[in-house]
Amino acid sequence: MRNGTFSRLALALAFSAATASAAFANDELQALQKDANQWVMPLGNYSGTRYSELAQINKDNVKDLRVAWSFSTGVLRGHEGGPLVIGNMMYVHSPFPNKVFALDLSRNGAIAWSYEPKQDNKTIAVMCCDTVNRGVAYADGKIFLHQADTTLVALDAKTGAVVWSVKNGDPTKGETGTAAPFVVGDKVLIGNSGGEFGVRGHMTAYDLKTGKLIWRAYSSGPDADTLIDPVKTTSMGKPVGKDSGMAGWKGDQWKLGGGTTWGWTSYDPKTNLIYYGSGNPGAWNPVQRPGDNRWSMSIFARDANTGKAKWIYQMTPHDEWDYDGVNEMILVDKPIKGKTRNLLVHFDRNGFAYTLDRVTGELISGEKFDPAVNWASSIDIKTGLPQRVAKYSTEGNGEDVVTEGVCPAALGSKDQQPAAYSPKTGLLYIPGNHVCMNYEPTKVAYVAGSPYVGANLTMFPPKGETNLGRFAAFDAESNKVVWEAKEPFSVWSGALATAGDIVFYGTMEGYLKAVDAKTGKELYKFKTPSGIIGNINTYTYNGKQYVAVLSGVGGWAAIGMAAGLSGDQEGLGAVGAYRSLSQYTNLGGALTVFELP
């Protein structure tokens, strides 16, 4: 399957899928996402493959890569996502306060314009998992920014002037924004965050030109809210029935249902369907919310024009471990049992790799992509249900009891950081966690705008191992891990695969690494100024290929500061020393751009 004939076939199929673009889609974006010289959406293209046809930088010369230029965002904290490149402009975003910089590539990255929204600092308090933002979107001469306070703002891509602005939610109730907007046709789609605060997840479409709300589809609740059709919408091939988003809940618990949509969206122009996942149900403590908790932890296929659900697949019914289903949906066309199928491949936090027919929602396979996974033994292909292992059931063990050694931990075998797919090798490249946990559910009451978690957890590497992370190549046809690179820490950076037969990823220590796409052999590494939890991209300017990545997480480690303080307290007390220290450490996140000499 990994020979050249198949690669060329896969490539041809990938192209034919893309060129058969329907009239619905945004023609400009349709064309741009196929142009390898630009990087117009966070996942690189509508199929979410994070693959580039560029091959100037390849497995033979990548060892010579060097820094072309760098740029500081001036913001500390975790820098997720990555820059976009459209024409001669690069658009870089930051965590809260969610600055946007337009850098002019024709002037060595000089700032053409910058935008900093005014947001209430209180929003930071209701962000569960650092003040991250996963990037901006581009279409129609506009840059779309989804702020932490849920404001969606359209900026003029040339000037940075605000074209329109809408509020998608209420941060005082715990609703926040971290996901990147996603443009399809004449709509901007955004998902919400706040699953730790008992908010209701939804996906919302706004008019590209005006910001007017077109449709909103909740993850839980009555059919009118979820845009689910009791007859036409299917799950595991069967109609879901009336008000399925209320059926899996006790009483009106669906109102605190969670199922937020903070991950990534993909799009298939042939069927006009969008694909995304929903997160954890409200209250982590499973004892407090009997039922399947539909449709948390699910994959949704919806019509981009109307938001109507075509099919849904719930991966982890009645979640007991916080295995959010929001990770990216990778759309690939591959042969299954000799027949080419339109597939959706999804590496879930729960440690299983799911392959579905993306047109019908048929579950084709569900296999572990990390051997450490133990909460379920397998996925029953007939029912779609995970075969749970009783001793790892946090509900079975009960409230205030510690369930020990569950793999993966709540962070998942893989979190939101997107994988890549190379049609040349036919392999998928997974940035992964390799972490297990002890988990103790505790009773919790709901207070709007307060964490609605109800669980204590501690984490550690799988028994007998020391590495907390891995970067793995996975074959979705055989469901086998082909190679794996062990990493001391979780890999929280998005991968990039290129036609140069290399795959890039970043590490927590701050290394940008390039490895051989076929073997995983490390070919190059460079230490950027901070840890990398951003996604790597590539583009050309003036015919030359560049690779770009955001680094920045936490602050400066302050190791040197520890020295001598016990012997020289007055040094710390001096105002001058403070100022000089803060000048030295306050560098913020950095964008590093690489080139060949």
Next chain:
Amino acid sequence: MIWPLMIAAIAVAAPAAKPLQGNGYPTEVSADYVLGCMAANGQTQDMLRRCACSIDTIAAVVPFETYEQAETILRMRQATGQAASLFRETPALKDVVDRLRAAQVEADFRCF
């Protein structure tokens, strides 16, 4: 207003950091330590000598790999949320930081 924060370096062909002293620590890392140490303790010749002594002592006690991992863990502990708790609560990671702390205690004793 934002200009002072920018480091829009232009076409600097910075090579990957290489160790100079043969102790496995890249010069860039040692310099970062000394600069931070002097920023905290004073910009004097005396402090330059003490801070340099301190990083040399640490380098003699723990290999660079340990130093780099401890630095990563300490940085990640400043992040917030669920993910950062991995770096605060995991016993194996505490051990790495403790090894660096012990080296720093040794350096404090010898150099300050």
